[in-house]
Amino acid sequence: MVSFPATDAVDPADATLSDHELMLAVRDGELDALGELFERHHGPLYGFLVKFTGQRTAAEDIVQTVFQRMLKYRHTYRDEGNFTAWMYHLARRCAADHFRKSNAAPAATDPADLQDHADDAPHAGDRAATSDDHALLHTALSRLDRDDREVLLLSRFQELPFAEIAAVLECSVGAAKVRAHRALRELRDTYFQLQQERLT
Amino acid sequence: MNCTQAQERFADLLDARRTGPDHAAVRAHLASCPACQREYATLARTLAALDALPAAPPSPALRRNFYAMLEEEKLAAAGRPAAFRRPRPALRSALWRWILAPAAAGTLAIAAFLAGTRYAPPAAAPGLDPATKRELAELRARVDSVGQLVGYSLLQQRSTSERLQGVLATLDRKDPSQKVLSDLIGALALDPSANVRLSALDALYPHANQQLVRSGVLASLPREQNPLVQVAMIDFLVAARDHAAAPELGRMARNETLDRAVRDAAQRGLAQL
Ligand SMILES: [Zn+2]
Numbered sequence: 001m002v003s004f005p006a007t008d009a010v011d012p013a014d015a016t017l018s019d020h021e022l023m024l025a026v027r028d029g030e031l032d033a034l035g036e037l038f039e040r041h042h043g044p045l046y047g048f049l050v051k052f053t054g055q056r057t058a059a060e061d062i063v064q065t066v067f068q069r070m071l072k073y074r075h076t077y078r079d080e081g082n083f084t085a086w087m088y089h090l091a092r093r094c095a096a097d098h099f100r101k102s103n104a105a106p107a108a109t110d111p112a113d114l115q116d117h118a119d120d121a122p123h124a125g126d127r128a129a130t131s132d133d134h135a136l137l138h139t140a141l142s143r144l145d146r147d148d149r150e151v152l153l154l155s156r157f158q159e160l161p162f163a164e165i166a167a168v169l170e171c172s173v174g175a176a177k178v179r180a181h182r183a184l185r186e187l188r189d190t191y192f193q194l195q196q197e198r199l200t
Numbered sequence: 201m202n203c204t205q206a207q208e209r210f211a212d213l214l215d216a217r218r219t220g221p222d223h224a225a226v227r228a229h230l231a232s233c234p235a236c237q238r239e240y241a242t243l244a245r246t247l248a249a250l251d252a253l254p255a256a257p258p259s260p261a262l263r264r265n266f267y268a269m270l271e272e273e274k275l276a277a278a279g280r281p282a283a284f285r286r287p288r289p290a291l292r293s294a295l296w297r298w299i300l301a302p303a304a305a306g307t308l309a310i311a312a313f314l315a316g317t318r319y320a321p322p323a324a325a326p327g328l329d330p331a332t333k334r335e336l337a338e339l340r341a342r343v344d345s346v347g348q349l350v351g352y353s354l355l356q357q358r359s360t361s362e363r364l365q366g367v368l369a370t371l372d373r374k375d376p377s378q379k380v381l382s383d384l385i386g387a388l389a390l391d392p393s394a395n396v397r398l399s400a401l402d403a404l405y406p407h408a409n410q411q412l413v414r415s416g417v418l419a420s421l422p423r424e425q426n427p428l429v430q431v432a433m434i435d436f437l438v439a440a441r442d443h444a445a446a447p448e449l450g451r452m453a454r455n456e457t458l459d460r461a462v463r464d465a466a467q468r469g470l471a472q473l
Contacts, residue, residue, distance in 0.1 A: 038266050050255060137249050
């Protein structure tokens with residue numbers, strides 16, 4: 001790999017630095033440290049946003065905007081902050097902007113847009129069925145209330161403790177858990193119903 | 201434990217974090233209650249499907265756009281006079297980082313190509329044929345009259361990152377057309393983003409042996425306001441051994457209104473030419 005001259009005290013590629021330390025460095029003017037944070041987090045964040053918006057281009061736009069806002073608002077990052085929670089907090093606001101602008105329910109998911117997600121079936125013979133299942137699940141997700149979809153998807157990020165999800169959503173831990181579980185039951189009902197419809 | 205109590209605890213049981221209290225009682229109920237087993241199994245299956253939903257990686261444009269945006273912000277920060285100390289090493293390292301970030305073989309090949317040609321002495325300038333002269337005159341006219349200048353194709357891309365991609369897309373052409381080169385010079389002369397202008401200059405390096413390219417850079421130099429870009433352009437002309445640049449460098453070296461670093465670079469360049 002190519003090495004780059006270190007010009008400052010913080011080596012932004014230092015894998016031993018925590019997210020929080022890197023973001024503090026960004027706040028204090030070492031902007032290159034954001035590159036390492038991007039490398040660590042943009043994949044999972046993108047995955048969350050694809051499921052949340054149902055649109056890959058929108059998900060990419062929002063990821064870009066989130067990191068843009070991290071730079072713009074870097075001075076507001078606090079000493080006791082939590083980077084992941086902050087990132088999802090920003091992502092949530094950016095997604096809200098996106099939905100307001102597009103003014104369209106995310107039910108506008110274009111299955112073709114997501115179709116190539118479904119090419120990882122372990123056996124070629126299962127591929128068609130699996131791909132259909134993925135499409136059904138995407139459809140079921142898109143039919144959830146936006147807030148329900150959000151809390152459910154957040155709850156599946158194991159690196160995000162419920163306390164932080166609650167902070168992101170500005171509710172109590174108990175409320176976040178209840179909402180996530182209710183959303184799961186709704187998703188299950190829609191998903192199974194869609195599967196039934198396909199069979200008949 | 202009854203069914204309602206058991207099902208109230210399913211959320212904890214299904215949460216992979218497993219931070220909830222002991223689940224022994226729930227499991228005992230599950231073992232003996234088919235209705236709850238069904239409820240639990242369908243929820244678990246749905247979650248498994250949700251977790252297994254494949255996520256294709258984002259397009260390479262996302263990473264490119266991110267590093268372009270980061271560069272832009274760093275340039276904006278560096279553009280403030282107090283921060284104008286060691287811009288070039290930082291700038292270079294970061295530029296290389298986002299050019300190399302995808303680490304694709306093709307990208308590395310381009311980088312190697314650039315590295316190999318960048319500081320090689322340019323070939324002797326060929327004599328100007330009439331067509332080139334015409335193109336050059338036209339280009340000068342375009343560079344000189346900013347007002348009507350939106351003609352060049354890169355400017356029609358809306359966002360900075362899109363224009364930057366336009367510039368980067370030219371990097372893998374070993375033998376770009378005159379149109380591509382003139383677009384790059386147009387970007388260098390006219391693009392509102394310093395980052396795009398610097399990238400255009402980078403893309404022009406392998407073609408510094410062409411008279412058209414050197415003249416385009418020279419024609420753009422008086423218009424440039426950003427000290428970072430000014431210094432990069434001076435370096436370019438000096439590396440290309442463009443003696444036609446000497447008068448302009450002389451003017452810049454004496455111009456007290458220019459940034460100190462720019463005047464120094466012009467002075468150094470004059471000595472080398
Ligand atoms: Zn039961």
